[in-house]
Amino acid sequence: MTRRVTLADVAALAGVSQTAASLVLNNRPGSRLSAQAAGRIRAAAEQLEYRPNPAARSLRNGKTHMVAFVSDDVTVTRYASAMIRGLLDVAEDYGRTVLIAETGSNPRRVDDAIRTILDRQPDALLFGRMSARELDVPRLPTDMPVALINATSPNGHPSVLPAEFDAGRQVARTLLEAGHRDIAVIGVDREAAADPQTSVTITARYDGVFAAFDAFDVGPSWVYPSLRWEPATGYQAMRELLASDVRPTGLICLNDRLTFGAYQALAEAGIRIPDDLSVVSFDDEDVAGYLRPGLTTAAIPYEEMGRRAMTMLLSGGEPGHQLVPMPLRVRESVRQLD
Template sequence: MSTKRVTLADVAARAGVSKTAVSLILNNRPGSRLSEDAVARVQEAAEALRYRPNPAARSLRLGRTTTIGFISDEVTVTRFASAMIRGLLDVADEHDHGVLIAETGQHPKRFEDALEFMIDRQVEGIAFGSLTARQIDLRPLPATIRTVGVNCTSDTLQATVLPAEEVAGRAIAQSLLDAGHRRIAIIGNAPIACSDPRISVTIPFRLEGINAALRDAGVDPVAVLDFEEWEPWHGYDATSELLRSGTPFTALICLNDRIAFGAQQALQKAGLEVPQDVSIASFDDDEIASYMRPGLTTARLDYEQMGRRAMELLLGTDTPEGQHLVPMEVQVRGSIASLA
């Protein structure tokens, strides 16, 4: 089987027109004055021969590479966050751009190597992605390269795309308040993460939204349990501790779904049912949230929409700038019972 690239000349020979006519038609150039029959023959020939434009020649003609770079820490290897790449690729495809992807695992040398790789290939822009919303170290880049942070920030980025955490925090707390809950405990307060942007730039806003909603309702949390890691066993231990304390509560706000999963296990071990005895609301909409029984009401961390928005900024007509917040829609499931 031949691997020879199909050329404009091949398409022209099959369609019975000149190479110039093929170029005018396939590149949608106005004013070509070619007949509808010629246009149809060229399009049919290109499809039959599976013609693909030569990217190098196209870059020379357009004066740009139509290529975007994406450098992430561990987004590509994490199923929960990989939707970010899908969003980036979908928008790039809509604009006939390609994407070069590099994963660094948070290793500084890999990051610099990936950055040099992208610069050497003259990408038009670079999206920097992170699994967790944090501040990254990024040196100043050439002014010709557009830069957007996806779920991350840096003083050298032109724009950032982040989840709208404060609004989500308010919405999750309000979902419990609207159901009549007033004895609410918060599981997963993270003092260190809230004070160090290299750990998180958004968790403080998540908590601020929760506390603002409770404060507006005249409700003080009955308990706030602090810990920095958010895994199921932390939720299990914290909820077990809360139960042993004898503090009365009817609802838990868990700072992520993995904590909520552990909390539910602790409640079940104590003979309590969700939501009949205790309601739970959470954040992220991790895959585990829909597997829980009942399903977990949670605010979705929409990686796909963050990816889409970042690529839209990179490919827009204006230089990207400022902070752009992507809504975290509350996924209403069965983990909240009404006390009314």
């Protein structure tokens, strides 16, 4: 293994003392060195490809220039991992490294991860969740800056969440502004969704949808209440709708996975999207763009949430609570009525 280049090596090559080299390379005031000597030091550092020792620097200034990120399943979930890409981009801009720990839903793993992380003395700590839920933040040093991504805490830690109310209203208006008035909704159970251990955002999604209905002075023609938002539920709900006397022209599914099942049931019944039924949804999972026709859906802005949370920690601004817009991915699943 090649030996690490030290400050002493740079000083020797430049023909100056180690103290002088340190003053120049760390941009410290008080040096009486000539511009020529300072130039020799910087040239020597470049020639030797000298990199400061982060451990030694942290001992001097009390900063490790490291931020820790603790998540449940973000790193192993394909479409949520964009959160990490966003926070890493900002951390790089600020010259910070990021220590990442994945815990799943095991409380013991969370405790172990926090102990390990605190041993490394990060300057700040981020918690992220794939699904937006309330998080019990473990006991931390009182001077440790903390922010949450896609989560809230009972203690009111600064957080970054998707703007679900606006997204719900926009998704519903997509159908309403296309002339649809007979609209079915799959996935509504507002009372159960109000539990913060289930979700801290779904009630806002629900409220946005129904605010759009209210603005157009209409109501849903059929509602399937469920919080099990999987393709099998969407399939079963659509089968029940088709077996009823209700014939909506539009359908809102509260997430894409419900929509995947609904698409299957509609295909089996010979009902064409969007000619016979227009469909809109939420989340913009990877498969949404590959369905035929492509699904119009509001995307969870994982990458932007990661960027904003890291910026909140590192910018020196006042921490708070931020809502990030959910962009609407307009595809081919909605028809304009005559």
